[in-house]
Amino acid sequence: MCYYQVMPLYLYIVRRAILTVPLLIGITLIAFIIAHIVPADPITANLGQRAMSDPTIVAAFKAQWGLDKPLPTQYLIYVGNLLQGNLGTSIRTKRPVLDDLKAYLPATLELATTSTFLGVGLGLLLGVVSAVERGKLIDFIARFVSLIGISAPVFWMATLSLAIFYVGLRIVPGLGRLDTSIVAPPAVTGLLTVDSLLSGRWDAFTNAIGHLILPSLVLGSYSMGLITRVTRSSMLETLEQDYIRTARSKGLREQMVRRRHALRNALIPVVTVIGLSYGTLLSGAVLTETIFAWPGLGRYAYQSSTTLDFPAIMGVSLVIALIFIIINLIVDVLYYLVDPRIQAH
Amino acid sequence: MSSITSLTLESRPTELRTAGRLRLAWKWLRTHPGVTFGLAILLFWMVGTLIAPAVISYDPLAPNINDSLAAPGIAHIWGADKLGRDIFTRVLYGTRISLPAGIIAVLASLFIGTAIGAVAGYMGGWGDELLMRVTDIFLAFPSIILAMAIAAALGPSITNAILTIAIVAWPNYARVTRGLVLSVKQNEYVEASRAIGASHFRILFRTILPNCLGPLIVLATIDLGNAILLFAGLSFLGLGPAPEVPEWGRLIADGIQYSDQWWVSAFPGLAIFSSVMALNFIGDGLRDVLDPRTRRR
Numbered sequence: 001m002c003y004y005q006v007m008p009l010y011l012y013i014v015r016r017a018i019l020t021v022p023l024l025i026g027i028t029l030i031a032f033i034i035a036h037i038v039p040a041d042p043i044t045a046n047l048g049q050r051a052m053s054d055p056t057i058v059a060a061f062k063a064q065w066g067l068d069k070p071l072p073t074q075y076l077i078y079v080g081n082l083l084q085g086n087l088g089t090s091i092r093t094k095r096p097v098l099d100d101l102k103a104y105l106p107a108t109l110e111l112a113t114t115s116t117f118l119g120v121g122l123g124l125l126l127g128v129v130s131a132v133e134r135g136k137l138i139d140f141i142a143r144f145v146s147l148i149g150i151s152a153p154v155f156w157m158a159t160l161s162l163a164i165f166y167v168g169l170r171i172v173p174g175l176g177r178l179d180t181s182i183v184a185p186p187a188v189t190g191l192l193t194v195d196s197l198l199s200g201r202w203d204a205f206t207n208a209i210g211h212l213i214l215p216s217l218v219l220g221s222y223s224m225g226l227i228t229r230v231t232r233s234s235m236l237e238t239l240e241q242d243y244i245r246t247a248r249s250k251g252l253r254e255q256m257v258r259r260r261h262a263l264r265n266a267l268i269p270v271v272t273v274i275g276l277s278y279g280t281l282l283s284g285a286v287l288t289e290t291i292f293a294w295p296g297l298g299r300y301a302y303q304s305s306t307t308l309d310f311p312a313i314m315g316v317s318l319v320i321a322l323i324f325i326i327i328n329l330i331v332d333v334l335y336y337l338v339d340p341r342i343q344a345h
Numbered sequence: 346m347s348s349i350t351s352l353t354l355e356s357r358p359t360e361l362r363t364a365g366r367l368r369l370a371w372k373w374l375r376t377h378p379g380v381t382f383g384l385a386i387l388l389f390w391m392v393g394t395l396i397a398p399a400v401i402s403y404d405p406l407a408p409n410i411n412d413s414l415a416a417p418g419i420a421h422i423w424g425a426d427k428l429g430r431d432i433f434t435r436v437l438y439g440t441r442i443s444l445p446a447g448i449i450a451v452l453a454s455l456f457i458g459t460a461i462g463a464v465a466g467y468m469g470g471w472g473d474e475l476l477m478r479v480t481d482i483f484l485a486f487p488s489i490i491l492a493m494a495i496a497a498a499l500g501p502s503i504t505n506a507i508l509t510i511a512i513v514a515w516p517n518y519a520r521v522t523r524g525l526v527l528s529v530k531q532n533e534y535v536e537a538s539r540a541i542g543a544s545h546f547r548i549l550f551r552t553i554l555p556n557c558l559g560p561l562i563v564l565a566t567i568d569l570g571n572a573i574l575l576f577a578g579l580s581f582l583g584l585g586p587a588p589e590v591p592e593w594g595r596l597i598a599d600g601i602q603y604s605d606q607w608w609v610s611a612f613p614g615l616a617i618f619s620s621v622m623a624l625n626f627i628g629d630g631l632r633d634v635l636d637p638r639t640r641r642r
Contacts, residue, residue, distance in 0.1 A: 287489070
């Protein structure tokens with residue numbers, strides 16, 4: 001009964017991956033343009049005042065980035081340097097930007113992943129419950145909680161939650177990823193929770209989890225609110241469809257109808273929102289990490305921008321845009337798996 | 346009988362229309378308490394900031410060291426900051442920056458995004474493809490990161506923060522407008538407009554776009570909340586107005602080092618939270634009227 005051809009998953013992934021190439025070119029182009037609208041001299045912006053006084057450094061910098069050549073050539077040199085992993089040297093830390101990014105990326109990945117799981121998990125749960133229990137008290141509560149999630153500024157919630165749960169109630173450990181008294185587990189993945197489990201360090205694991213809870217709840221609150229709202233309205237819409245009536249009238253139990261017939265179809269728009277909210281999450285990470293002294297990319301970006309560390313901020317922008325593209329690629333694949341209509345072509 | 350004869354063709358129908366509209370608006374407000382609530386909150390901040398100089402004796406800028414970090418009480422209902430300035434007064438004056446900044450940013454991104462999306466949807470073909478790929482590229486940059494890069498390049502200021510928000514927000518409008526134009530384009534009245542020889546410009550901006558306005562207004566209302574959040578976030582990070590300016594995000598930043606004096610940052614946050622929530626309420630209500638296809642249940 002199959003009237004359409006099904007595109008194999010690998011072919012779909014390859015096609016989507018090819019489509020990201022122009023996107024990557026565009027992103028490097030924007031980064032390049034921003035780097036060139038800097039009112040200050042690009043050499044000063046990239047090297048900082050101190051290195052400027054050394055003519056050999058200035059000459060080496062000019063040669064490396066082709067600053068005496070025409071702009072299109074400069075762009076090609078810039079992309080060539082990027083492809084070799086050369087993102088310039090940070091003015092503030094005096095280290096290659098790529099090394100800095102490698103050092104700060106795991107903390108952000110750990111925080112963002114936990115936040116996404118919390119946000120998506122809680123959002124789906126609240127959304128489904130409030131749709132099924134529509135008009136009851138629990139629906140009202142779920143909608144109010146989701147409204148707080150999408151309306152309250154993330155840096156406000158971060159500040160307040162620290163004041164309440166850390167300073168006031170003392171039920172969570174404070175800033176950073178680990179207590180200062182705890183020795184970090186040997187780095188394997190850079191994710192403290194995973195590394196401490198790998199090395200069997202139970203004390204470090206529980207401590208890392210304790211440090212992770214508050215920032216990831218705060219950071220995930222926006223996704224949670226958005227996903228609750230979308231799940232609720234999508235679920236309500238699905239529950240009114242003819243095929244749901246059919247499923248009920250053929251005698252399926254309500255549980256079965258909701259889970260197998262309604263939820264699966266209601267999830268399709270939710271998947272899109274999960275991808276979109278990840279961008280907000282990465283932005284929120286800047287604010288959350290800054291307040292929780294979380295040594296990740298967001299805090300690095302903040303410190304770089306306040307010290308006008310231009311190579312660093314451009315490096316973070318590129319890496320985060322890259323993460324965003326990869327996440328959207330994953331979301332597209334999920335979309336393909338959830339919505340059989342896309343598999344037809 | 347006399348009432349019918351007194352009907353004049355010019356006046357009566359307009360009267361009816363106005364009365365009908367007012368009744369509709371009233372009915373809408375009654376069936377959507379959220380909208381009324383949202384409007385009340387926004388009115389509170391807008392009227393409050395306008396009458397503040399007349400009714401509040403505190404100065405939002407002048408320090409008063411005697412009241413430094415005073416707790417909320419009768420003298421200062423929301424407490425006082427490090428320099429003893431009344432926090433409620435500062436928040437009220439902050440409305441003058443935060444709300445207009447958000448509105449200008451949204452209008453600018455609405456203008457850019459609608460123009461690009463409309464042209465893309467109307468043209469179709471390679472023009473559509475090109476414009477939408479450019480839109481995708483801008484969507485790929487997370488807003489605050491792009492904002493920080495722009496601020497690092499241009500320097501922090503209110504104008505640059507607004508410009509930044511417009512740059513990161515327009516792609517959303519472009520995508521939505523393109524979709525709307527694609528569907529409105531199919532209507533017969535567009536065909537009719539073309540048949541009577543209207544120019545492309547006229548067809549797009551006089552025939553198609555007015556029919557796309559509803560969903561765009563809903564989007565802009567909710568997005569105004571996001572713009573206010575982003576603006577506050579930027580100024581919290583020091584990428585907006587100068588430190589001494591009472592702006593909502595800045596005010597929260599002022600309190601961050603006083604964890605025992607929670608009121609310094611807690612109350613300014615209420616202003617942001619309540620306004621964004623109000624805009625969400627109003628947007629949801631507007632959606633029921635203006636965007637029937639995606640009616641919320």
